[in-house]
Amino acid sequence: MNEPAATSDQIIDAAGGFWHQLDLTFRLMLLPSRINQIWTVLFLIVLAHLLAWLLAPRLRKWLRRRQGWPKWRLRTGLMVVQRLRLILFSAMAWTVVLVMRQITWPSLSQLIAEAATIATAILAIAFLARLIVNSLFRRVVRWAAWIWAVLYLLGLTDATYRLLDSLALGIGSFRLSLLTALKALAVITLLIAGSRLITRAVSRRLSTSASLTPTMQVLVTKLVQVILITLAFAIGLRAIGVDLTGIAVFSGAVGVGLGFGLQKVVSNLVSGIIILLDKSIKPGDVISLGDTFGWIDALGARYVSVVTRDGKEYLIPNEDLVTSQVVNWSHTNDFVRLDVEFTASCGDDPHKVSKIAINAALTVKRVLAQRTPVCWITGLEEGRIQYVLRFWISDAQRGLTNVRGQVFLALWDAFQDNGITIPFPQREVRLLNDDPSPPKFIAGD
Incomplete structure (x- = not known):
């Protein structure tokens, strides 16, 4: 009964320490010597809002008239318009800080410098997060980075770490705190993002190789992606202290059960690997399977995308391509x-x-x-x-x-x-008897 009480005391102490640090930070901000700096920050916020309200429509019209610009440049310009208030506030705040430090003591502009630093950090994170393609993943990373940057710049990271570490779940000798879970999630997220970047780089590199067929390029890319994602999860689980030996045994038992329940899915996955290895079909080949005739647009892990002449896209399971008779009009050549x-x-x-x-x-x-x-x-x-x-x-x-x-x-x-004649069927009807009266039957015939 002592362990839960001790855990509760730790949570209360950590929460009290966090609140004390937060209260101290705000008390320092509200010192009488800093009231003028607070009013200056509020004035710069209002001024940035008014300037953005005036400049944003003009910038949007200017961007619409840019003909021939690449997409990345237009997207960057749109981001500048969307973050114009923050950009103007950061620029004006740093200008005020530089001017004040030239004519007076640095302490008289310390709060303005902190506000400018936080605004600049938020702005930099917003621009860097655009490098992430997935919208949900980009939003999560952006907000997590914003929260961490604000806590770091306010000096609240240590108190926050102690509070998150006190929120823990104990199972036997295994202890999982919220801080450890968040660290593992951050590690896994960064590793998965890195694996995707590496996979794309490998795919671009292989696409320029003349010694590899398109089928082998797809196979190597998918193998690299699977290996990197598996390593990302393994490293993340090890970061929180999970024993991977037990997971391997458990996953083996679960895999047997899933093998029976997901037989078709597994069959399609294995068939996809076979297709990639034997090079029977590849992207760009023209095939016909049953009533479907078209060219292969993409090879997936579970299905093959076939686009027909009328624009329809058929997703044919890989198993059908392995077990059925497929006519590949361009297997060895295009003739x-x-x-x-x-x-x-x-x-x-x-x-x-x-x-x-x-x-x-x-x-x-x-x-x-x-x-x-x-x-x-x-x-x-x-x-x-x-x-x-x-x-x-x-x-x-x-x-x-x-x-x-x-x-x-x-x-x-x-x-x-x-003058070549194309014949067509002709029929002649001849009436052998013009008498319309019906024939007479004689008894005994």
């Missing part, structure tokens, strides 16, 4: 052969028809001239001859139906110009 079937009259010379069809196909821009089209007879029927025209293209991602349609139009125009 694709297409067939167009047509018929012509038996009265037209087949040699002439074949030559005209080949020349007509070559008039289509997407048909490759270096791989000469061919035209063969595939069948003979009553009054017509069946042909197949085969040609090659190298840009299947631009569609197949449209190039076939262009070739059919070229054939139609060429046949019209050269």
Whole structure:
């Protein structure tokens, strides 16, 4: 029963120490010799607000007229407009401090200097936080840095540390305080942010390497990301004194249970690794799976993004690409052969028809001239001859139906110009008996 009482006493003592330090800080600020400095700070705040109210609209109009500026410069200008009050206050406060220190004692401008320092720190943190892409993560980091900077500049960090350390949870010999948890969270956050920066740098570096295929670039990038994030969590847990051996045993047991419950998810993850390793598909390949035809936009851990010609984006599970029959139109090369079937009259010379069809196909821009089209007879029927025209293209991602349609139009125009007849089915109906009376049946027939 003594341990909870001791813990409560520690919390009360730490809270009392924090309040005493905070009270002392404010008492020093409100000394009679500093009243004039407080009024000066308030005056500078009001003046900065009025100046920002006048200058902000003009700056916004000026930014709208900047044509050709890169996005980062425009965003920086917008941030300057949004933080204009703080910028003006910091600039004016430091100007007052420098002037006063030249003509009077430094103590007479100490409070103004502290206010200027806090404003400058808040401003610097706001600009540096914009480097963080994730909005929620950026907001958390910004507010945490602001709070720590204000406490540090006011001399309240030691008292705050003692108060946070007194708020602890004990389980056996393990003790977890709020201070330790916040430190671990800060360490994990910084390490994860660093791992993302390193991953992006590695990805940019690999994208310029000609010796690695796009598939291997994606695989190496994801492996680096997984390793760095795992190390970040491991270091963060070690920072709060957690024994990783017990977690490894527990995670192994949990992993077995999750393996049965998340069988499809695990199968997609493993299939994704297989796809990256065997290089069967890669970003930019043109594939068809069932009724889906399009090009691969991105390889994900669980699915592959396939964009079709009509703008639809299909998220196909990796398992389907491993277990199903996939047509990769650009696996080893970009050349694709297409067939167009047509018929012509038996009265037209087949040699002439074949030559005209080949020349007509070559008039289509997407048909490759270096791989000469061919035209063969595939069948003979009553009054017509069946042909197949085969040609090659190298840009299947631009569609197949449209190039076939262009070739059919070229054939139609060429046949019209050269008098080639395209037969169509004809039926003749002959009436053998003009007597409309019904036939007579004779008994015994």
